[in-house]
Amino acid sequence: MLTGERTVSKTGLDVAALKPAECDVRRALELPFDTVAIDYEGRERLPSTELLSELAAEKRVFVTTPVRADGFDPLGDDSLYDTLPAEVDPVFVAGHPAYLTDAERSRAIAPRLGAARERNADAWVGTEGIERVALAAGGPQYELLSRTTDRDVRALRAAGFEETIVLYAPTVCSDDEDEILDAVGGYVSRRGPVRRALPEDAPTDSSATGRAREVLSKASRDYTLVGTPEEVGQRVRELKALGVDVVAGYPARGVDEFLD
Template structure:
């Protein structure tokens, strides 16, 4: 079970959870100041009561895909209006896997603008987050109103340093799958498939290579190296070192996703 001590040792600022993978009843009992709840389709959206319980004694960010029915501020916004005022929002374009063809075709820019305007009228004063995946320029244009929320990559630290040198003073948050183990097989079972989907990693992998603990040779080397570029991995102290490096680069909030579940996040 995740303990306050193990979480504190990592130096993480927040945890990202998926409703289909993490027990939200367990999450409600965690001594964690900030939770970020991912969107995995309408069927898995927690009820308003569950959201209120999770937000009772912490900051809770709920992912809201602005192109999806129910969260579309220029169309069906029924689910958006049901989000309790105690819950903050993370506005994203929305992963194609959770959108139908019509939703994927909707314009992002006007919906993001409308969502931020809607959020400004809420009683919740927590700054919204904007997921930058595939919409970096749109997210950057809203930097005074929202926290930039990006995926960890091999160039993240360098890019953040460059932004800070150029005078960017907006808030930056980074999401990273996190595995607290120094066992290579466990690491690959948890992260291999994820890092293999990243463009540079996919290009470097041998054709038809295994991406889990059964990977060997060149594939294993590439995947293990990528696990350190695109995720936070190792002992809690190892993860803390990685988190501190990101903070030194200029990241304000580091969000860890327990890739092996909460019960193995030790």
């Protein structure tokens, strides 16, 4: 939940998602959110036990834990779990290949995700790239906003899925198209359908023109939350009306985005 009367409160976001490679996650204490989710960006960037405890004293804290990574492997080296304070909640994910070694990337996901769920049945389960496995594992589903989100959430609820659905989306509280593309153009350009639609070697920031700019502009509305705080808030309300329970916003222009 959000507290206070700041501009960001108009977005209806529930969670601030922070990346330790981009900011001092201690700044979560400055944000008007009761909940923060910290992404895993390699073992060397994992916040210390002391810092996590400091944050957890003031906020509800989630930390991404890749089940294939040494230290978070429930079928192998799980030593990093012991460094997480008891009050910090894990988010079980397969793990982004960029932050895994070749050996870690080769490990089977499904049995590890199942074992992790036995460890903590209430933890969020990240679905990126492993949607069916994550759904089979059960528990709260942590999804990325995409062009199929509305259809997918509607179908899950119609099929009787009653677990929590958490949605993650890069967020830009601006309706300036150049600012939007500079912040999220690179992100949306990596999504498969967008990558295929973009002209070869087209820029993906505010310098994009013509067909590339049209594709990126449309994709920014499909894969991220952008616009004035009121416009973002309207989209969040639409998603919640469909069945999304929690929306986590990543401040794509930096943590100061969520201080206004």
